[in-house]
Amino acid sequence: MIGKILNNNSVQFKMKQSNKSLILNLLLTNGQTTRKKLAALTNLTAATITNLTNELINEQLIVEVGTAESKVVRKGPKSIILDLNPTHWTLGIHIRMDRMEIGFANLKGKAVKVENIPFSANMAGNQLLDFKINKIMEYIQKNAEITAVSIGVVTYGLMKDDRRLALVKQLERQFHLPVYMDHHVRAMTIAERMFGSYKDSKHFLVVYIGQGIGSGLTINGQVYSNEASLGNQLGHMVYMPNGKPCKCGQRGCIEQYVSEKLALEELNCSSIAAIIEKLKNNDEDCIHVLTKYGQYLGTVISSFIHMIYVEKVILGGQLIFDNSPILTETQKYVDQSKLTNRQTSVVRSSFRDDAGVIAAASIAFKKNIYTF
Numbered sequence: 001m002i003g004k005i006l007n008n009n010s011v012q013f014k015m016k017q018s019n020k021s022l023i024l025n026l027l028l029t030n031g032q033t034t035r036k037k038l039a040a041l042t043n044l045t046a047a048t049i050t051n052l053t054n055e056l057i058n059e060q061l062i063v064e065v066g067t068a069e070s071k072v073v074r075k076g077p078k079s080i081i082l083d084l085n086p087t088h089w090t091l092g093i094h095i096r097m098d099r100m101e102i103g104f105a106n107l108k109g110k111a112v113k114v115e116n117i118p119f120s121a122n123m124a125g126n127q128l129l130d131f132k133i134n135k136i137m138e139y140i141q142k143n144a145e146i147t148a149v150s151i152g153v154v155t156y157g158l159m160k161d162d163r164r165l166a167l168v169k170q171l172e173r174q175f176h177l178p179v180y181m182d183h184h185v186r187a188m189t190i191a192e193r194m195f196g197s198y199k200d201s202k203h204f205l206v207v208y209i210g211q212g213i214g215s216g217l218t219i220n221g222q223v224y225s226n227e228a229s230l231g232n233q234l235g236h237m238v239y240m241p242n243g244k245p246c247k248c249g250q251r252g253c254i255e256q257y258v259s260e261k262l263a264l265e266e267l268n269c270s271s272i273a274a275i276i277e278k279l280k281n282n283d284e285d286c287i288h289v290l291t292k293y294g295q296y297l298g299t300v301i302s303s304f305i306h307m308i309y310v311e312k313v314i315l316g317g318q319l320i321f322d323n324s325p326i327l328t329e330t331q332k333y334v335d336q337s338k339l340t341n342r343q344t345s346v347v348r349s350s351f352r353d354d355a356g357v358i359a360a361a362s363i364a365f366k367k368n369i370y371t372f
C-alpha cells in the first residue's frame with residue numbers, strides 16, 4: 001500500500017510524505033514522545049502534526065501508548081504518548097551460499113522467529129529457487145500470527161543476476177507484497193545507521209568478513225549508494241601486487257588473504273565455532289592466523305581512511321567475536337597513521353545472528369519509512 005502511495009508525484013504530496021518520514025525518524029531516534037514535542041522538534045504547526053500522526057496511526061505505523069504525566073495542572077486533554085508500532089513487521093531474508101536466514105523485523109529493528117534454513121549442496125537453478133519459495137511459504141504459514149507488510153531480501157554478488165530477479169518476481173507473485181532486494185553488506189550498513197550502537201557517528205565504514213569481504217560506507221549520516229556499483233568493494237583493494245589471483249580479474253585482492261573460508265582451511269577446522277574454541281584454549285596457530293588477518297585488514301583499512309575519514313570502522317562476520325585478535329590488530333594498524341590527530345575506533349558490529357534479517361528489513365524501511 002505504501003509503495004503505491006509513493007508513486008504519486010505531486011509536490012504537496014511529497015512534502016507531506018517527507019514530513020511523515022521526519023516524524024518516524026524522530027520516533028526512532030528519540031523514542032516515545034508527544035504530539036506537542038513533535039511540533040517543537042519539527043517546527044510544524046500543532047494542527048499539521050495532529051493530521052500527520054492521525055494518518056500514521058491509520059497506516060498502522062505508529063500507536064498511542066498512554067498519557068504523559070504533567071506536573072503542571074492544566075485544563076484540557078492530557079498529552080498522549082506516541083510510539084512506533086512494534087507489530088509493523090517486515091519479512092527479512094538473507095540468502096547465503098549454503099543457507100538462508102529468515103525472520104520478521106519491526107520498525108525498531110527488533111527481529112523475532114529467526115531461523116536458518118540450509119540448502120543441500122546438490123541443488124541449483126530452478127530446483128533451488130522452488131526450494132527457497134517453498135521454505136519461505138512454510139515459514140510464513142508456521143508463523144501465521146505475524147503479518148508482514150513487505151519483504152526485504154539481501155544477498156551477496158551481483159544484484160542484476162537473473163536468478164536473483166527471478167526470486168524477487170516469484171516472491172511478489174506468491175505473497176502479493178512489495179519485495180525489495182539489495183547487497184547484504186550495503187543493507188547491513190543501512191541497518192547500522194538506523195538501529196546500530198554507533199548510529200550517532202556521522203562517518204563510518206562497515207566491513208563484513210564472510211566468504212569474501214564486503215563493505216558499506218556512511219558519510220554525513222547518509223549511507224553511500226552508487227547505482228553503478230555494488231557499493232564499496234573493499235575486498236578487492238589490492239593488498240599484494242602480483243599476489244593470488246582473484247575472481248575479479250586482479251591479483252592480490254585483500255579478500256584472497258582474509259576470509260572465513262581461508263581461516264577454516266588454514267586452521268584445519270570445520271566450523272567458525274571450532275576456531276573460537278581453539279582460541280579460547282590459546283591455540284598458537286589460531287592466534288597467529290587471526291593476528292595476521294588483522295594486520296592485513298588494518299593495512300588496507302588504514303589506506304582507505306587516508307582517502308575518506310571515518311570515526312568508526314565496524315567489523316562484522318563470525319570471525320569478529322569479542323576479543324577477536326582481528327579487532328585488536330586492525331585497531332593497532334589504524335592507530336599507526338600519524339597524518340592527523342583524528343581517531344578512528346575499530347568496533348564489533350551491533351548485530352549478532354539476526355544481522356541478515358534486520359539488514360533485509362532495513363532496505364524496505366529505507367524505501368518506505370525512514371529517510372536515512
Ligand SMILES: [Zn+2]
Pocket residue numbers: 235236246247248249250253
Ligand atoms: Zn578481487
